[in-house]
Amino acid sequence: MYIQERGRNLRNASMIVDLVHIIVGILIVVLAVIAFLKSEEFMILLPVIFFLAGILNLIHGIYRVRLSGREKKKKAAGMTVTFFGILLMILSFISAVSIWWG
Secondary structure, three states: OHHHHHHHHHHHHHHHHHHHHHHHHHHHHHHHHHHHHOOOOOOOHHHHHHHHHHHHHHHHHHHHHHHHOOOHHHHHHHHHHHHHHHHHHHHHHHHHHHHHOO
16 A cells, blocks of 8 residues: 555656646746847846756756665766756856846
């Protein structure tokens, strides 16, 4: 019975991660198209795009680390994705400071 509950939770988490990927991915694409159509008017959207991409990578990386169990290669891959998520978040803050207050 415990294995069934654990499997069900894993499927729910996978579905939630997939749903977040779809929603945030569509949002990133729409914002990127808007930002590049009129780049000078909507330059303030670039930090938002980087921030959303960072959040997407963080969610995916944390999910991979939690799913990896004892497999070191999968855990390392998850940590790498998480690192790039943090890097994108830092990049979003740097671009926000340079665009909004520069």
